[in-house]
Amino acid sequence: MDGPSPPQPPLPAPFTHTHPAPTLLTQGAEALLYCTYFLTPSHPCALKYRPSKPYRNPILDKRLTRHRILSEARTLVKCRREGVSVPGVLALDAEGDGVSGGWMMMEWVEGKTVREVLVAGAKRRKEGRDDEDGWEEGVTALMGKIGRAVGRMHEVGVVHGDLTTSNIMLGPLAAPQQNGVTTNGEHMEQVGEGLGGEIVLIDFGLAGQSLQDEDKAVDLYVLERAFGSTHPEAEEGFQEVLKVYEESYKGAKVVLKRLEDVRMRGRKRSLLG
Amino acid sequence: MISLGLEGSANKLGVGLIQHPKSGGPAAILSNIRHTFVSPPGEGFLPKDTAKHHRSHVIRLVKQAIKEAGVKVEDIDCISYTRGPGMGAPLQSVAIAARTLALLWNKSLVGVNHCIGHIEMGREITGASNPVVLYVSGGNTQVIAYASQRYRIFGEALDIAVGNCLDRFARTLRISNDPAPGYNIEQMAKKGGCLVDLPYAVKGMDCSFSGILASIDILAEKLEKRKGEGEKGWRDEGTGELVTREDLCFSLQETVFAMLVEITERAMAHVGSRQVLIVGGVGSNERLQEMMGIMARDRGGSVFATDERFCIDNGIMIAHAGLLAYRTGEVTRLEDSTCTQRFRTDEVFVKWRD
Amino acid sequence: MAALQTLHLAHLPPDLAVHVALYTDVRNASFLRDQLLQGNPDFEYALVDASVILSTTHALAAVFRAANDHLKGRLKSRNVHSEIVFSLGANNNIAQSLRTFGITPTTTNLLAIKLSTDPSITSSTISEHLSASIQGIQVEFNDAKLAGLNNIAKIRKLYKLGGVGEEGSKGKRRRKDGTVESSGLVDGTAAKDAERERRELEVAILGLMALRGAV
Numbered sequence: 123m124d125g126p127s128p129p130q131p132p133l134p135a136p137f138t139h140t141h142p143a144p145t146l147l148t149q150g151a152e153a154l155l156y157c158t159y160f161l162t163p164s165h166p167c168a169l170k171y172r173p174s175k176p177y178r179n180p181i182l183d184k185r186l187t188r189h190r191i192l193s194e195a196r197t198l199v200k201c202r203r204e205g206v207s208v209p210g211v212l213a214l215d216a217e218g219d220g221v222s223g224g225w226m227m228m229e230w231v232e233g234k235t236v237r238e239v240l241v242a243g244a245k246r247r248k249e250g251r252d253d254e255d256g257w258e259e260g261v262t263a264l265m266g267k268i269g270r271a272v273g274r275m276h277e278v279g280v281v282h283g284d285l286t287t288s289n290i291m292l293g294p295l296a297a298p299q300q301n302g303v304t305t306n307g308e309h310m311e312q313v314g315e316g317l318g319g320e321i322v323l324i325d326f327g328l329a330g331q332s333l334q335d336e337d338k339a340v341d342l343y344v345l346e347r348a349f350g351s352t353h354p355e356a357e358e359g360f361q362e363v364l365k366v367y368e369e370s371y372k373g374a375k376v377v378l379k380r381l382e383d384v385r386m387r388g389r390k391r392s393l394l395g
Numbered sequence: 396m397i398s399l400g401l402e403g404s405a406n407k408l409g410v411g412l413i414q415h416p417k418s419g420g421p422a423a424i425l426s427n428i429r430h431t432f433v434s435p436p437g438e439g440f441l442p443k444d445t446a447k448h449h450r451s452h453v454i455r456l457v458k459q460a461i462k463e464a465g466v467k468v469e470d471i472d473c474i475s476y477t478r479g480p481g482m483g484a485p486l487q488s489v490a491i492a493a494r495t496l497a498l499l500w501n502k503s504l505v506g507v508n509h510c511i512g513h514i515e516m517g518r519e520i521t522g523a524s525n526p527v528v529l530y531v532s533g534g535n536t537q538v539i540a541y542a543s544q545r546y547r548i549f550g551e552a553l554d555i556a557v558g559n560c561l562d563r564f565a566r567t568l569r570i571s572n573d574p575a576p577g578y579n580i581e582q583m584a585k586k587g588g589c590l591v592d593l594p595y596a597v598k599g600m601d602c603s604f605s606g607i608l609a610s611i612d613i614l615a616e617k618l619e620k621r622k623g624e625g626e627k628g629w630r631d632e633g634t635g636e637l638v639t640r641e642d643l644c645f646s647l648q649e650t651v652f653a654m655l656v657e658i659t660e661r662a663m664a665h666v667g668s669r670q671v672l673i674v675g676g677v678g679s680n681e682r683l684q685e686m687m688g689i690m691a692r693d694r695g696g697s698v699f700a701t702d703e704r705f706c707i708d709n710g711i712m713i714a715h716a717g718l719l720a721y722r723t724g725e726v727t728r729l730e731d732s733t734c735t736q737r738f739r740t741d742e743v744f745v746k747w748r749d
Numbered sequence: 750m751a752a753l754q755t756l757h758l759a760h761l762p763p764d765l766a767v768h769v770a771l772y773t774d775v776r777n778a779s780f781l782r783d784q785l786l787q788g789n790p791d792f793e794y795a796l797v798d799a800s801v802i803l804s805t806t807h808a809l810a811a812v813f814r815a816a817n818d819h820l821k822g823r824l825k826s827r828n829v830h831s832e833i834v835f836s837l838g839a840n841n842n843i844a845q846s847l848r849t850f851g852i853t854p855t856t857t858n859l860l861a862i863k864l865s866t867d868p869s870i871t872s873s874t875i876s877e878h879l880s881a882s883i884q885g886i887q888v889e890f891n892d893a894k895l896a897g898l899n900n901i902a903k904i905r906k907l908y909k910l911g912g913v914g915e916e917g918s919k920g921k922r923r924r925k926d927g928t929v930e931s932s933g934l935v936d937g938t939a940a941k942d943a944e945r946e947r948r949e950l951e952v953a954i955l956g957l958m959a960l961r962g963a964v
Binding site: 135136137139140158159160161162163165192195196198199202203210211212213214215216217226229 | 762953
Binding site: 128129131149151152177178179181182185186283284328 | 595598599657661669685695
């Protein structure tokens with residue numbers, strides 16, 4: 123990273139009135155993700171803001187912003203009503219005010235990304251702090267859940283377009299578990315709880331509706347590569363994702379066959395991360 | 396150390412000499428000359444004619460470049476030439492010239508990847524240390540970032556190159572290819588202002604241009620057909636103004652450049668970089684530079700671009716990249732001194748960078 | 750008897766208060782509807798048939814959308830109050846949404862909403878006017894009360910959401926061995942299932958309202 127993060131464009135109305143001001147979670151090229159609340163402070167939500175891009179022709183900019191907000195919302199709404207575990211859409215403004223872009227509010231998803239969970243787990247194991255037997259089985263079960271969630275999404279005809287471990291959340295367990303507390307007093311990590319909970323797929327900014335095996339296979343390929351580059355220790359476990367995926371819906375076998383082709387075409391590019 | 400570079404992967408034949416001072420510090424450009432094969436309006440350049448052009452001019456250009464540089468043949472350390480990617484026939488004719496010179500003067504040969512030439516020359520001229528690179532030309536559209544000894548391709552055009560899209564639209568409108576079709580489109584676009592609706596084809600960090608070309612070609616046909624209708628002709632729905640050829644050039648530029656800036660920004664966010672370097676012939680377009688500059692400014696960074704001497708294909712960039720490799724001990728043996736139409740940027744092991 | 754409730758929705762300007770009153774056993778729905786149809790300025794309210802309102806969030810999400818469009822000068826219907834009723838709909842057909850979610854001559858459970866779009870509109874002026882105009886029993890505006898008044902089957906039908914969140918729907922899938930696995934978020938007792946069902950339905954409705962036909 124070259125120094126601090128880029129300057130943030132200010133949030134548009136009505137969020138100029140929001141108190142306390144929304145907290146920035148991530149800043150991508152297209153969108154900023156904030157944590158705020160929906161209608162009352164007791165209802166937390168995520169706010170995805172797509173600022174207008176001054177480099178673009180204003181007519182083109184408006185058209186793109188509108189199209190993208192509606193497309194993402196449409197995909198989320200479809201997924202949610204068909205039982206794919208994704209955050210629901212609470213509200214949106216695709217028109218903006220002509221200067222500041224558009225936004226969408228989504229349900230707040232509790233938990234951590236699978237990336238965070240796996241990276242933290244790998245670190246603990248490396249330091250020999252986590253030698254409980256449950257980890258391997260836990261990872262396998264997690265992989266199975268991911269396979270099932272992705273399979274369900276593909277079954278309803280949605281492809282994610284950016285399926286990395288950062289875009290898969292692992293929610294907290296419904297029932298409280300006994301916490302494994304590290305000896306390190308600085309941060310009390312909850313070892314035992316690490317791998318439980320429900321899978322929620324997030325960030326459908328590049329998603330679309332497709333029934334093409336190719337598009338679905340590319341989703342799986344992207345996920346496989348994400349495991350390979352970020353979680354080499356979990357790469358073997360990826361087989362479990364595919365195994366459960368294969369059983370999860372009718373068209374899955376054909377997609378896995380297609381995945382082999384996509385792999386063979388291979389590393390068209392060598393992308394890191 | 397001095398390197399003589401020969402470039403001829405497309406319709407420009409370039410010869411240049413560069414010197415890297417022993418003490419380090421910036422490279423000295425001793426000479427950099429170019430001769431372009433210009434095809435008539437409505438036509439592209441064909442491999443056969445382009446190769447012939449290069450063959451008939453290469454000796455004169457080499458002589459002139461050495462003369463301008465004021466060096467003797469003995470002072471030259473290596474002959475660098477473009478191995479690829481590019482058009483087969485012109486690449487071959489320049490490779491033959493390079494081999495001949497190497498044998499004649501008993502110099503080492505260094506085969507250079509054309510894209511790496513653009514990137515390294517851009518870095519040298521602008522001083523951008525570790526930028527995200529947008530490489531845009533008639534044959535290539537790539538978003539590149541450096542990581543562990545390779546220039547990695549983060550995004551690219553999935554079908555035709557952006558420059559090819561612009562060149563071919565220039566042919567549709569029968570705009571002059573002199574000095575370059577893209578330059579003439581840029582001048583016309585400055586007089587346009589109404590944005591017609593074109594497809595916008597970005598997928599992640601990749602993009603495609605053939606659908607846009609097909610659409611704008613159809614619009615050009617529509618414009619041509621209704622030209623005779625005068626005041627009753629084709630009017631823009633938003634402004635009510637008559638749509639012109641200039642508006643089509645404007646719309647094409649605004650759309651494809653927005654796509655390029657978008658994929659570049661995505662790569663910058665991905666690698667956490669604030670610098671962006673534009674190289675390749677399309678990189679000399681001032682509107683593209685302006686748009687990229689606004690994006691970079693909003694990210695708290697800056698854009699680096701070079702002028703047509705270095706943006707457009709040239710010999711000095713090949714000389715420079717060749718010398719960087721040569722200094723790490725790399726040479727191309729005569730029997731390996733082939734050329735290739737396909738040569739991906741990420742195939743090159745970049746030994747000279749940390 | 751419950752009183753008019755004044756709420757401040759998050760993100761909206763503090764002076765744009767939302768006043769809400771919920772009634773049961775309304776006897777003069779016809780009269781009220783006529784005032785709207787005649788455009789009587791004294792009756793500029795969002796008058797919503799409470800039997801098609803799932804929850805407070807459902808109603809307030811429509812208020813939020815209408816208020817945002819009002820603030821940005823983008824209203825599609827006559828005023829911000831008709832826009833609230835329009836915003837409850839899942840498509841761009843204003844007349845249809847007003848018919849479906851607005852007061853009808855047979856409405857007995859009524860939700861009246863008014864925004865303080867002007868400093869002269871205060872809780873007391875509204876309160877006074879409503880008690881003089883609406884013949885019915887005012888009850889508290891909350892989820893429990895709405896749950897007792899609404900017709901879930903009708904709401905499902907209006908939004909074409911048959912099956913969403915229901916047991917055995919696509920949200921829950923049977924494994925080959927016959928056990929049920931949940932892809933939802935909560936599992937357990939019947940009460941929890943009902944709560945889950947309501948929540949799934951609510952989020953589906955909010956999504957459709959947000960898209961407003963852009964599907």
